[in-house]
Amino acid sequence: IAIWTFNALDPQTGELISDPDKGLLLPNTDRAQWGGVTYSIKPWPEYTEGIDLTTGTEIKASARITYDGGTPLDTNIQTATLDMIPPTTSYSVQDLGVGKTGSRSYRITFEATDDPDGSGVKDYTVYISQDGGSWWAWKRRITDTEAEYTAPVGATAEFIVLAADNAGNVEKAPEGVYLPAYNPGINLGVAPTAAQLTPEHNLTTVTPPDVPATNPLFVQAMKQIPAGVSGGSPPAFASVFDPFTMSAFATGIPQSGAGIGSLGIAFSPDGSSVYVSGGEGRNQIWRFTAAGGAADSPLAALDVPVYDMVFDQTGRLWATTGGGPLLRLDPVTGQILGRYGDGIELGIAVHPDSGLLYLDTSTGVEIFDPGTEQFSSFSSTRVHSLAFSPEGTLYATSWPEDGNVLRFDKRGNAEILLIPAAPGIGIAVGQAETPLENLMFITHGDAGFLTMVDLVTLKSVKIADGGTRGGFMHIGTGGRLYVAQGGQVDVFFPITPPVVLATTPVNGMSVLPVVNHADIRFDVDMWSVSADDAQSVTNPDNYRLVNKTTDRRITISRADYDPVKRTVTLQFEPLEAALYELTILPNVRSALGLALPEAYTVDFTVMVDVTDSLKPNFSNTRFDRKSENISFDVSFTNSLDFDILPPYRLIFTGLAGTTATLKDADGTTDQGYPYCELSGADSEKLAPGESTITLTLSVHNPDHLAFDLITLVNVDVGANLPPIISSMPGENAQV
Incomplete structure (x- = not known):
């Protein structure tokens, strides 16, 4: 028996150190602190x-x-x-x-x-x-x-x-x-590596509860009735089972060895962009719109591979590298902003409450704090993919062996939740208040099928088959499941009545002229056979646009449908400054024949851009190094010769594409710019020569960037009514 005893001594006194925060090694926050012993046997x-x-x-x-x-x-x-x-x-x-x-x-x-x-x-x-x-x-x-x-x-x-x-x-x-x-x-x-010396974990297996499945999607999937695929580009899967359908989201991603093309998938916080990693060197990143499409030139090609990706709660983009450092990426350019630690392997997930990153590493699961940029240990269990439930339970697939589905407690102890029919690779959990709530999804690599698990009963069922190599997958906006499949990404969703995912203008938004069209994006393919069909998404009679200031109905001249983007564009005359209501009537139906459950209404205001006439006054600028906030006071004076009406809005376009954010913003424009709203002493109007109340604003600037705020000023000028002629015309004219 060889015995080593290590004691930490105070270098000044030579006495044993009793402080629990000090020792032989520094705290292993950078994954670089280690020690070891060697020996020989004769x-x-x-x-x-x-x-x-x-x-x-x-x-x-x-x-x-x-x-x-x-x-x-x-x-x-x-x-x-x-x-x-x-x-x-x-x-x-x-x-x-x-x-x-x-x-x-x-x-x-x-x-x-x-x-x-x-x-x-x-x-x-x-x-x-x-x-x-x-x-x-x-x-x-x-x-x-x-x-x-x-x-x-x-x-x-x-x-x-x-x-x-x-x-x-x-x-x-x-x-x-x-x-x-x-x-x-x-x-x-x-000498053996740390991983070889790690003791084996004899994990307990969860006993499924003896209760029947009640989730309607799961119950229907148990019947294994084949369903059709959605329109557009075909998915990589050969078959899908009711009540689900799927289609290709992104195609043409170059493949490396072993048929691996697409790898990681991440969604921008506003849902407008989808990032996909992969390519021949597994080091490229593509950025797609929410509508997807064919891969064109990549956003970036890096010097390290990029596996899984995720946005944290502050909008920072992070990526794993298959054994290298954790990367922080610029969402605008895709380039590397920072490298942290080493041995960061595959999966990554964000805790829904704390915002901490949970990472698959060479020694198990570790936690990375984006604020302090330090690592801490969570579990020595090796995994591939990671996913959180909405309430904060961590799930994973075990790796490099078994491919079982694991569930972790808050102390990092793992248990086997499910032993799938084939080793699991990718894992995703449905979001709250979506059709996929309390459902888990698993890919199985080269086995080529997709599994759904009811998290209440722990029963599982195959919901798609005949695919290529299944990898990472994530739940996107609207509760849709995005699955990496060889050289493409497929999107998977239940066959449900159509839902309006987004509109432009956005509901409750104030927009600038010229406004002469509106976009409506649905979650499924829509019926668009003819503009004369009463159920067609291209029939202008299925929409109503009203000027609520004057109660005048605006004529919609035409409705054009883009099946790739699942978006209909309504064309109409340029709108004057006023409050408007756009209604999508429940006559419209999906391509599968299901009607919109109820009328969908959007309110928006067309404002007047008075940036050239009303200049904001900035004063008392200061910087707090501890909080990394730049604060300043702002107001403006009505220099026009007529009353202006609230809201008095300042739009900060200069923060776009940076990590700087306007704190406590009142909202964002449909272009994604943050804004704040000023107020006057009179809540009804701001007369000529009057000024708004001074407001203190702060911009959080964690990377100490230099930027120009570039503010736009938008206001309301009231109803633009037609003139009224009060005099009577003369009856006689002199020629």
Whole structure:
């Protein structure tokens, strides 16, 4: 038994350190603090005397580690197998006679055998003696079994061939013959890695509750009724089961080895962009709109591979690298903004409450705090993909073996939730208040099918089959499931009545002129056979646009449908400044024949851009280094010759594409710009010459960027009514 005891001493006093925050190593927040011990084992005569150590004898060793008097931790058992017998060589020498030059040549053939349980023959050395002289090594440590030698003119040669095995045992020379050293180049290996010494986890398996499935999507999927795929580009899966359908979201992603094209998938916080990593070198990033499409030129090509990706709660984009550092990426350019730690492997997930990143690493699951940029340990269990439920339960697929579905408690203890029909790779959990709530989804690599799990009953069912290599997957906006499939990404969703995902203008939004069209995006393919069809999404009669200030109905001239984007564009006359209501009537139906459940209404205001006339006044600018906030006071004065009406809005376009954010913004425009609203002493209007109340604003600038705020000023000017002629025209005219 070898025992090492390490005590941390105060370098000033030489006494033991009692402070729990100090020790031999720094806190392992950067994954660079480590230590180790090495040792060698030799037979001890007192214990091995009289014992016949034969080939196949095993020497086993393990370590027990105790930190600060806590519970002992046992490593795996490391086994060394003895090989006690050297190989035996048989060889023959053929005299080829004297050639034209007068020199004699020889052909030597040889072969060695090792004992049955030995390590195997590694190589040979051929020795030569000329004319009875001393022996010398002609061919050292060769793997060939034949050689030819030509002696000097008039000389004769003798040969001896010896062999060595992979354990370093060298065959003995013939009795009475002295040969130069063989030097077998023995390789005793290297010290085991930390992963090899990590003890095996005998995880408990969760017993499914004895309750029937009640989720309507799961119950219907159990019937295994084939369903059709959605329109547009076909998915990589050959079949899908009711009540689900799917289609291709992104196509044409170049593939690397093993049929891997697309890898990670991430969604911008506002849902407008979808990021996909992959490519031939697994190091490219593409950015798609919410409608998807064919992969064009990548947003970025990096010097490291990019596997899974995720946006944190502050809008920062992070990526794993398959064993390298954790990356922070610029969402605008895709370039690397920071590298953290090493050994960051595959999966990544954001805790829904704390915002901390949970990472798959070479030593298990670790936590990364984006605020402090420090790592901490969570679990030593190795995993592939990670996903949180809405309430904060962490799920994963085990890796590199088994592919079971794991569930972790808050202390990092794992249990087997499900043993799937094929090893699981990707994992995703449905979001709250969506059709996929309380449902889990699993991909299975080359097995090519997709599994759905009811998290209430822990029952599972196959919902798609015939796919290519399934990898990472994530739940996107609207509760849709995005699945990496070879050279494309497929989107998977239930067959439900159509839902309006987004409109432009956005509900409750104030927009600038010229406004002469509106976009309506649905979650499923819509019926668009003819503009005269009463149920068609292209029928203008299925929409109503009203100026609520004047109660005038605006004529919609046409409705154009884009099936790729699932978006209808309504065309109408340019709108004057006023409050408007747009209604989508429940007559419209999906391509599968399901109607919009109820009328969908959007209110928006068309404002007047008075940026050139009303200039905001900025004053009292200051910077708080601790909070990294820039604060300033702002107001403006009505320099126009008529009253203006609230809201008095300042739009900050200069923050776009940066990590700086306007704190406590009142909202964002439909272009994604943050804004704030000022107020006047009179809540109804701001007369000429009057000023708004001064407002203090703050911009959080964590990266200390230099930028121009570039503010726009929007206001309301009231109803733009047609003129009223109050006088009567004259009856007589003089010519």
